[in-house]
Amino acid sequence: MVGLPKRFVRIFAYGLGIFSFLGILLVIANNKQIIEINDYLPEYLIPNFFQPPADSYIIDISVKNCFRLNSKNPACGIPSRWEGMYGAFPGSNWVKVDKDLTLGNSYLNKLYFNYKTLSHKDAMENFNRRDNLKVVTDIAMFSPSDRSIKGNKDNIPKKILDEIKSGGVFDEEALEFYSNFNVQGELYKEDSHKHKASEANKEYEKEMLAKQAEEQIAQEKENKQEEAQKDAKEQEVGEEIIEEEGEWKDEGKKEDPKKEDSSKEDPKKEDPVIAKEPSEGDSKKPSLDLELVEGSKKKRKVETDNTDLDVTYIIPTKDELEAKGWTYKSHGVWVKYESYKNKRAITGIDVLFGKEVVDPRPNWNLVKGEVKDIKSKLPARFSFRRGPKLDYKSKDFQKTLKVDKDGKFKILQVADLHFSTGFGKCRDPVPESSAKGCKADSRTLKFLEKVLSIEKPDLVVLTGDQIFGDAAPDSESALFKALNPFIKRKIPFAVTMGNHDDEGSLKRSEIMSLSANLPYSLSALGPDEVAGVGNYIVNVQGNKSKHSAILLYLLDTHKYSPNPKVNPGYDWIKESQLKFLEREYATMKPSIEAYKDKHLDMAFFHIPIPEYRNLKDQPFIGEHREGITAPKYNTGARNILGQLGVKVVSVGHDHANDYCLEDIKDKDDVNHENKMWLCYGGGSGEGGYGGYGGYVRRLRVFDLDTSKGEIKSWKRLESDPDNKIDEQILVTGGEVVNF
Incomplete structure (x- = not known):
């Protein structure tokens, strides 16, 4: 028991x-x-x-024309369901990327990219021989630089040649390349990509080269150090080309009789002529001397290096490409087909535009090269995803905002980037002499990256006009470029909408949705019942608690007046938005009151409220260079924000204003209990206007300290980013500082 x-x-x-x-x-x-x-x-x-790696596979791609007269037809530019891999297989469908590859530059046609999908479920249920199921696993595109590859008449992308080329001294593919030579080391008189050697020659050279490779590697190891100490200038790779009498033909150098004599003393060194293309920067690599002596045949000699095969490209035949899975489609686009089992299946494809294009999404791969033969100044490029769509709202791509152990938190405000799909045109650059050759977005990014490195902010708030809509025929590409600096540095960011953001290819809600669904984004569309898009709060917790230490209110200030005859100019904050702020505050109030230190509140949006005009008899620090384009109609947003405890508001929109104004609600109140700082971020983008007496682009920083109840601010200029300007204390002890 x-x-x-x-x-x-x-x-x-x-x-x-x-x-x-x-x-x-x-x-x-x-x-x-x-x-x-x-x-x-x-x-x-x-x-x-146990779930499959993706919901669907991509099994084919296509680029198809659509006549402009027929462009309103949803099916225009989409292949028929019978076209492409596996025809009208159950569950397979064509998906059109709704972006004209010509960006409207063709008067007759539009050009659309499509990809064909096959659901995992349908593939498993209906494909009888699953081992033969082929899916798209890679994409390659031809680049103009690929034309420099010798013998590349078929415009094969370097990416494919790199995959097929020799990976070492002499591997199987290199041996296949050398079979293009007969046993005398003479190249067959055919196009390089069509060379066919006899089986006898192949076997002979494989045996000979394998033996020679072993000897050369051993000799290289023994003599590498000794040869490196010799005159490096005389050992340049690929400069020597064989003359018929077996002498060196050294371009730009004199013949070296010593080398010729030494080679004659060692007849054991044998090798065929190696046709290769020298690479840049390799001119000082140590080399090996190779010779071929075959009976009474003439001697051929070439200088090369066992690493030189890294720059030797074997131009494969169509059959060889297909054996590797690569197939040419059209417009310079190649795809690779492999078995679905290798888990490299592509499950999503996007089209982006521009020379400076980036894709900040972690699981997306931007394809080098561009679509050929499209009438557009902005190149179209592909980006693809493998595997399932990632959740960018998960903890892997989000950070909980907290003050540090000293109660501090730093915010960088980025106002009016005005990015384009292309380089962007510099408007009013300073100095004027820098206008020639100026690329607006490149220059702005350089400035922004510099300030990010200096300040290392905990949060970036973008206060509208990230995109200059008229210059952004593809808004997605422009937005990715604008937000990439924060995503790659894993800095949380929050976006508000400006009046130009939605003037490109995407609607206001689409721009905000795209901004909100990126890694490290705290942005949100906000409730549907509230006017506008992008009304939300950002909460910063205490260092050792979840209580609210800092609360930021972000609002959509819309665009132009809905009734310009009565109230010309810009739109205003609506009553539903103010009610939303009051509800959010009521929800957060217990957490605010539970925080042990001084709670701090700020608000950010794009268009200034009318109180920004109260410059007369009220103190301000900074520059007031242009008129304040606030709305004519006042809905009392400033009063509501004051009641919620907001001490500082900061906006953009007026690029050449960067002041902080101390506004007092009731001047007759001797205690000045309802004071508020109204600040401008200052225009940061070279793509937006400047002018007004040589206005230099700038960025504003807010340094918050809840242990002291303090908010400091300063700015950094593009002309001198290393130094702060207009540093000031706005709030101390939780109250607005008396100026």
């Missing part, structure tokens, strides 16, 4: 161990796609880690 429980425990332990081992094998087999768990269990019984 005593042994029974022990035996039971032992059996249970063995069973558990075997079950666990089998479970691990099952997971590995499913992940390797050796088996499909979906085939054996109902979907509701399958754990998440």
Whole structure:
């Protein structure tokens, strides 16, 4: 009776161990796609880690014309369901990327990119021979620089040639290349990509080269140090080309009789002529001397290096490309087809534009090269995703905002970047002499990156006009360029909308949605019932608690007046937005009151409120160079913000104003209990106007300290980013400082 429980425990332990081992094998087999768990269990019984790597595969791509007269037809520019890989296979569909590749530059046609998808479920249920299921796993595009590759008549992208070329001294592909030479080392008189050697020559050279490779590698190891100490200038790679009498032909150098004599003394060194293209920067690499002596045939000699094959490209035939899975489609685009089992299946493709284009999304790959033969000054490029769509709102791509151990938190305000799809035109650059050759976005990014490195902010707030709509025929590309500096540095950022952001290819809600669904973005569209898009709050917690230490209110200030005859100019903050702020404050109030230090509140938006005009008899620090383009109609936003405890508001919009104004609600109140600082960020982008007496672009910083209840601010100029200007204390002890 005593042994029974022990035996039971032992059996249970063995069973558990075997079950666990089998479970691990099952997971590995499913992940390797050796088996499909979906085939054996109902979907509701399958754990998440058994789910397929993506919802669908991309099995083909196409670039197709659409006549402008027919462009309103949703099917225009989409291939028929019978076209492409596997025809009208159940579950396969063409998806059109709704972007004209010509960006409207063709009067007759539009050009659209399409990709064909096949759902994982349909593939598993309807594809009889799954081992033969091919999907798109890579994309390559031809670049103008690829034309410099010798013999590349078919415009094969360097990416493909790099994949196919020799990976070492002499591998199988290199041997295939050398089979283009006969046993005398003479090149066949055909196009390089069509060379065919006899089987006897191939076998002979494979044997000879394999033996020679071994000898050369050994000799290289023994003599590398000694040869490196010799005159490096006389050892340039690829400069020597063989003359018919076996002498060196050294471009730009004299012949070296010593080398010729030494080579004659060692007839054991044999090798065919190697046709290669020298690479830049390799002229001082140590080299090996190779010769071929075949009976009474003439001697051929070439100088090369065992690393030189890295710059030698074998131009493959169509059959060789297809054997590697590569197929040419059109417009300089190549795709690679492989089995769906290798888990490299492409599951999403996007089209972006411009020479400076970036894709900040972590699991997306921007393809080098551009679409050929399109009538557009802005090149179209592809970006693709492998695997499932990532959740950028997950903890892997989000940071909980907290003050540091000293209660401090730093905010960088970025106002009016005015980015374009292309380089962007510099407007009113300072100095004027810098206008020639000026690329607005490049110059702005350089300034922004410099300030980010200096300040290392905890949060970036962008107060509108990230995009200069008229110059952004593809708004997505412009926005990615604007937000990339923060995403790559993993700095949380919050976006508000300006009046120019939605004047490109995307609507206001689409721009805000795109901004909100990126890594490290704290942006939000806000409630549907509230006027505008982008009404939300950002909460900064205490260092050791979840109580609110700092609360930031972000609002949409819309665009132009809905009734310009009565109230010309710009739109105003609506009552629904102010009610929204009051509700958010009421929700956060218990957390605010529970914070042990001084709670601080700020507000950010694009267009200034009417109180920014109260410059007369009220103090301000900074520059007032242009008129304040606030709305004519006042909805009392300043009063509501004051009641919520906001001490500082900062906006953009008027590029050449960068002042902070101390505004007092009731001048007759001797205690000045309702004071507020109204600040401008100052225009930062070279793509937006400057002028007004040589206005230099700038960025504003807010340094908050909840232990002191203090808010400091300063600015940095593009002309001198290392030094602060107009440094001032706005709030201390939780109250606005008396100026």
